[in-house]
Amino acid sequence: xxxxxxxxxxxxxxxxxxxxxxxxxxxxxxxxxxxxxxxxxxxxxxxxxxxxxxxxxxxxxxxxxxxxxxxxxxxxxxxxxxxxxxxxxxxxxxxxxxxxxxxxxxxxxxxxxxxxxxxxxxxxxxxxxxxxxxxxxxxxxxxxxxxxxxxxxxxxxxxxxxxxxxxxxxxxxxxxxxxxxxxxxxxxxxxxxxxxxxxxxxxxxxxxxxxxxxxxxxxxxxxxxxxxxxxxxxxxxxxxxxxxxxxxxxxxxxxxxxxxxxxxxxxxxxxxxxxxxxxxxxxxxxxxxxxxxxxxxxxxxxxxxxxxxxxxxxxxxxxxxxxxxxxxxx
Numbered sequence: 001x002x003x004x005x006x007x008x009x010x011x012x013x014x015x016x017x018x019x020x021x022x023x024x025x026x027x028x029x030x031x032x033x034x035x036x037x038x039x040x041x042x043x044x045x046x047x048x049x050x051x052x053x054x055x056x057x058x059x060x061x062x063x064x065x066x067x068x069x070x071x072x073x074x075x076x077x078x079x080x081x082x083x084x085x086x087x088x089x090x091x092x093x094x095x096x097x098x099x100x101x102x103x104x105x106x107x108x109x110x111x112x113x114x115x116x117x118x119x120x121x122x123x124x125x126x127x128x129x130x131x132x133x134x135x136x137x138x139x140x141x142x143x144x145x146x147x148x149x150x151x152x153x154x155x156x157x158x159x160x161x162x163x164x165x166x167x168x169x170x171x172x173x174x175x176x177x178x179x180x181x182x183x184x185x186x187x188x189x190x191x192x193x194x195x196x197x198x199x200x201x202x203x204x205x206x207x208x209x210x211x212x213x214x215x216x217x218x219x220x221x222x223x224x225x226x227x228x229x230x231x232x233x234x235x236x237x238x239x240x241x242x243x244x245x246x247x248x249x250x251x252x253x254x255x256x257x258x259x260x261x262x263x264x265x266x267x268x269x270x271x272x273x274x275x276x277x278x279x280x281x282x283x284x285x286x287x288x289x290x291x292x293x294x295x296x297x298x299x300x301x302x303x304x305x306x307x308x309x310x311x312x313x314x315x316x317x318x319x320x321x322x323x324x325x326x327x328x329x330x
Contacts, residue, residue: 009099010039011116012092016084018048020107021057023241028061028070030110030239035069037117039100043070044088049078080261081190082206082215089205099197106191108241112136118236119194122182126231129199130223132188134234135242143240144175145192146185146232149221155282159289176232185232186224190216192238193230195223202226207272214265221273255309263319283320290316 013031017024024045035041047054055074062070075087085104092099101123103116119131135145148154153172157165166173176185193216203222206215220230270279290313297304309315 007097008040009042009092009097011041011101011103011120012089012099013041013043013103013105014046014085014088015043015105015107016046016048016081016088017050017054017058017107018078019050019052019054021050021052021054024054024058024107025061026110027105027107028058028067030112032067033113034111034116037114038103038120041069042092044091045070045072046075046084046088047072048075048080048084080208080211080215082210083208086205086208089200101194101196102200103194104190104192105238106240109135109191110239111192112237112239115192115236115238116194118233122231122233122236123194123196128231129196129202129228130188130220131194131231131233131236132185133192133236133238134232135189135191135238135240138239138241140237142178142234143189143242144178145189145240146176146183146230147174147187147189147217148172148176149186149217149224150174150282152282152285155286156289159286159291159293161293179232180234182231182233182235185230187217187220188230188232189240191240192236199223199228202228207268209268210265211261212265213262214269218269218273254307257310258312258315260319263315267319267322280321283316287313287317287320 015024015027028043031043045058047058055072058072061067062072071091073087073091075084079087089102101120103119105111115133119133122128122131132146135143137143148171151172153169154174157169157173170177176183203219203226206219210218223230267279270282294305294313
């Protein structure tokens with residue numbers, strides 16, 4: 001590993017790449033001025049078997065810029081986001097190197113000034129163990145980045161999309177209102193969040209049965225169950241190119257067909273944490289609500305259907321009452 005301290009790190013940064021090397025380059029560039037403020041810091045970039053020129057591209061950038069605080073690891077298979085992050089952390093643990101915090105950063109992010117410092121300061125001064133950044137568009141427009149746990153209300157809301165319903169139950173919806181105040185949240189976006197070593201010692205690493213999506217939701221839930229709640233720290237500002245890697249998350253654009261791993265991860269999350277009966281109930285409620293929205297929209301404003309993922313209802317019903325949590329490489 002490149003100039004890696006042999007005993008201690010203040011901050012470990014972990015990023016998982018899958019065919020997004022140019023974005024990783026931009027992330028590294030944004031971190032250059034931040035590194036000196038984070039204490040003893042090292043970044044581990046895990047390439048999840050991109051099978052392109054990602055490794056060479058990233059290493060070439062590191063060499064040309066004489067960067068000594070980054071190590072690139074090749075994962076022999078695309079085992080998913082959670083497994084990739086775990087590989088990066090374990091590469092440090094296996095060398096008996098202690099660390100205070102781990103900063104998880106998506107490859108499609110760029111950090112603003114003091115983004116990491118703000119997270120660290122909140123941890124230090126508030127005895128917090130899991131904190132997340134405010135995510136933004138390139139022009140600074142805030143994105144949703146802290147959330148409530150899903151439940152029956154959220155299944156109805158996500159499917160029905162009825163303004164009066166959402167207004168009545170606004171405090172129960174998945175997405176919390178965008179705020180400039182530090183506040184507690186049920187879970188945080190995985191694009192930029194930080195945990196302490198104590199959090200990892202208590203909760204463990206991410207569940208690598210998730211290939212992609214729902215893993216950060218699950219990880220935050222395990223923390224909440226161990227009296228380690230999440231905190232949203234909007235003074236930590238991070239640009240996030242929403243959906244750059246998968247195209248799924250940017251709700252402002254037409255979504256591609258929802259991949260199988262999204263359904264598998266959703267099934268895993270609810271069945272693991274609440275049981276098969278709750279999963280079945282939630283699935284039924286969502287299908288009923290979403291079908292109602294489709295019918296209403298078809299009769300009143302068909303153009304709204306243009307942004308929906310192709311075959312979403314059919315795919316959802318197909319996966320609703322089956323359990324298929326095999327790792328996906330697509």
